[in-house]
Amino acid sequence: MQVFLNADNVRFSYLSDDEPPVKNEVLKGVSLKVEKGEFVAVLGHNGSGKSTLAKCFNAINIPESGTVTVNGMDTKDDSRLLDIRKSAGMVFQNPDNQIVATIVEEDVAFALENLGVEPEEIRKRVDVSLKLVDMYDYRMHAPHKLSGGQKQRVAIAGILAMEPECILLDEPTAMLDPRGRTEVMETIKQLNETKGTTIVLITHYMEEAAQADRVVVIDGGEVMLDGTPKEIFSQVETMKNLGLDVPQVTELVWRLRKDGYDLPADIITEDECVEALAGLMS
Amino acid sequence: MFKDITLGQFFPGDSVIHKMDPRVKLVLTVLFIIMLFMAKNIYGLLVGIAFTIISYLLSRIPFSMILKSMKPIIPIVTFTAVLNVFFIRTGDLLWSWRFIKIYNDAVNTAVFMVVRIVCLIVGTSLLTYTTSPIDLTDAIERLLSPLKRIGAPVHELAMMMTIALRFIPTLIEETDKIMNAQKARGSELDTGTFKEKVRGMVPIFIPLFVSSFRRAEELATAMECRCYHGGEGRTRMKQMSTAPRDWFACVYVAVFWAGIIVMNMFFK
Numbered sequence: 010m011q012v013f014l015n016a017d018n019v020r021f022s023y024l025s026d027d028e029p030p031v032k033n034e035v036l037k038g039v040s041l042k043v044e045k046g047e048f049v050a051v052l053g054h055n056g057s058g059k060s061t062l063a064k065c066f067n068a069i070n071i072p073e074s075g076t077v078t079v080n081g082m083d084t085k086d087d088s089r090l091l092d093i094r095k096s097a098g099m100v101f102q103n104p105d106n107q108i109v110a111t112i113v114e115e116d117v118a119f120a121l122e123n124l125g126v127e128p129e130e131i132r133k134r135v136d137v138s139l140k141l142v143d144m145y146d147y148r149m150h151a152p153h154k155l156s157g158g159q160k161q162r163v164a165i166a167g168i169l170a171m172e173p174e175c176i177l178l179d180e181p182t183a184m185l186d187p188r189g190r191t192e193v194m195e196t197i198k199q200l201n202e203t204k205g206t207t208i209v210l211i212t213h214y215m216e217e218a219a220q221a222d223r224v225v226v227i228d229g230g231e232v233m234l235d236g237t238p239k240e241i242f243s244q245v246e247t248m249k250n251l252g253l254d255v256p257q258v259t260e261l262v263w264r265l266r267k268d269g270y271d272l273p274a275d276i277i278t279e280d281e282c283v284e285a286l287a288g289l290m291s
Numbered sequence: 292m293f294k295d296i297t298l299g300q301f302f303p304g305d306s307v308i309h310k311m312d313p314r315v316k317l318v319l320t321v322l323f324i325i326m327l328f329m330a331k332n333i334y335g336l337l338v339g340i341a342f343t344i345i346s347y348l349l350s351r352i353p354f355s356m357i358l359k360s361m362k363p364i365i366p367i368v369t370f371t372a373v374l375n376v377f378f379i380r381t382g383d384l385l386w387s388w389r390f391i392k393i394y395n396d397a398v399n400t401a402v403f404m405v406v407r408i409v410c411l412i413v414g415t416s417l418l419t420y421t422t423s424p425i426d427l428t429d430a431i432e433r434l435l436s437p438l439k440r441i442g443a444p445v446h447e448l449a450m451m452m453t454i455a456l457r458f459i460p461t462l463i464e465e466t467d468k469i470m471n472a473q474k475a476r477g478s479e480l481d482t483g484t485f486k487e488k489v490r491g492m493v494p495i496f497i498p499l500f501v502s503s504f505r506r507a508e509e510l511a512t513a514m515e516c517r518c519y520h521g522g523e524g525r526t527r528m529k530q531m532s533t534a535p536r537d538w539f540a541c542v543y544v545a546v547f548w549a550g551i552i553v554m555n556m557f558f559k
Binding site: 106 | 295454456464506512
C-alpha cells in the first residue's frame with residue numbers, strides 16, 4: 010500500500026500570550042503513517058495534541074522539527090500549499106464556524122471558486138458532492154435553518170467538492186445530537202468504502218473509533234498505541250490509565266471476565282457482545 | 292424573541308424585475324435617483340411618479356410592503372414639509388392668520404419635496420425588495436471590480452459583507468442564548484432605570500464579543516483549509532448574465548429620462 014500521510018518525528022509548540030511567552034510543546038516527536046484508503050481513528054483526551062497533529066497534515070501548522078508529507082508533498086513547501094489542502098481536506102468541530110456563504114450550494118462551491126475552477130465544472134461538482142452527502146434537496150436553503158447534522162454534512166460536501174484523496178475530521182460529531190452523529194458517521198463510512206477516500210477521524214466517541222480500520226491513541230504529544238480497534242480496545246486497563254474509555258460493550262465484557270466468565274476479550278461491537286452472551290447462557 | 296428574522300427586506304418572487312440581472316438593476320436604480328433630481332417642475336415629477344408606479348406593478352410587490360417602506364420616513368417628511376410651508380415667504384400670499392402666513396411658493400416647494408422623497412424611498416426599496424442581499428453584494432463586487440486595478444479592496448469588502456450576512460442569524464441566536472443564560476443567573480434585563488438597563492447589557496455583550504472573535508478565528512482557519520487566498524484567480528459558480536429583459540429595462544428607463552428632459556424644456 011502507498012503511504013498517503015506521513016508524519017516523521019514531528020515536534021510542534023504553541024507560544025502562550027504571557028509576557029514573556031511561554032513555550033508549550035504539544036507534539037513531542039510524533040511519527041505516524043497513514044496509507045491510502047485507510048480509515049484511521051485518532052483518540053486522545055483534551056490537550057493530547059490530536060487536533061494539532063491533524064492541522065499539521067493540512068499545512069495549517071508547520072512542524073518545528075521533523076517533516077510532514079501529504080502524498081509526497083512536504084508541508085513546508087509553500088508552492089504546493091494549495092495542492093496539499095486540496096488533497097487533504099479538513100472538517101472542523103463546529104459546523105457554524107466553517108460555513109461561509111448564505112446559501113448551501115454557494116458554500117459548497119466556495120473551495121472551487123477559490124481554486125479558480127470553471128463555472129460549469131463547479132456546478133457539476135457541487136451537485137455531485139451534495140448528492141454524496143444526501144443534501145442535494147437542501148441546496149437552496151440558508152445554512153442557519155439546517156440541523157447540526159445537516160450543517161456538518163454541508164461542510165463535508167464543501168470539502169468533497171475539491172475531490173480530496175483524504176479527509177481529516179476534527180471531532181466532527183462533538184456538537185451534534187445522536188441522530189446527527191449517526192448521519193455524519195454514515196456519510197464518512199460510505200465515502201471510505203465507495204470512493205476509497207482516506208479518512209482520519211479525531212473523536213471522543215469510542216463507538217465511532219470502533220468502526221475504523223485502525224485506531225491511534227495519542228497522549229502527551231506522543232503516539233501511545235497503534236493497532237486495529239480490537240487490539241486497542243482489548244487493552245482496557247491501558248486505556249483507562251490514559252484517561253480514555255473503551256466502547257460500552259467492551260467494558261461490560263471486561264467486567265464479566267474479571268468476575269470469571271469465559272468470554273473473548275476482543276469484543277467491540279454490540280452484535281459480537283450479544284452473540285457471545287447468548288453463547289454463554291445456552 | 293428573535294426568531295424568524297428577515298434579512299434586509301427581500302421579498303422573494305418571480306416577476307420580471309426579480310429576474311433581472313442585479314447589476315443592471317443597481318445601475319438603473321442609480322439612474323432613477325438622478326432622474327428624480329433632474330425633474331425641475333411638477334410635470335417632470337409626474338413622470339417620475341408614473342415610473343415608480345409602473346415598476347411596482349411589474350414587480351407584483353404587495354401594496355402593504357410599499358407602505359411599510361415609507362413608514363420610517365414619515366416623521367422626517369412631515370417635519371420638513373411643515374418647515375417649508377411656514378418659512379418660505381415668497382410668491383403670493385394664500386392664507387394668513389395672525390403671524391402664520393402661507394405663500395404659494397412654500398406649498399409648491401413642500402409638495403415637490405415630499406413627492407420627490409417618497410418616490411426616492413419607494414423606488415430604491417424596490418431594489419432591495421426584489422434582490423436578495425447576497426445577489427446585491429455580488430452585483431456590487433462585480434460593478435466595482437474595475438476599481439481593483441487602482442488597489443481598492445473590492446473583493447475583500449464584498450467578502451466581508453457576505454460573511455456578515457451569513458453570521459447575523461448565528462449571532463442573533465447566540466445573543467438570545469446568552470440573554471437567557473444571564474437571566475437564569477438572576478440578571479434583570481428589563482427592569483430598572485435606563486442606567487441600570489444599559490449596565491445590564493454589559494454581561495451580554497462581553498460574552499458575545501469573545502465568542503465572535505473565536506468564531507472569526509475558526510472561520511478563518513476553515514477558509515484557509517478550503518484554499519482561500521484572496522480574490523486573485525477566483526472564479527464564481529453563478530455567472531451573472533444579461534437577458535433581453537435587461538435591455539428592455541434600460542430602454543424603459545431611457546424613455547422616462549427623455550420624458551423628464553422634455554417636461555423640463557416645455558414647462559418652466
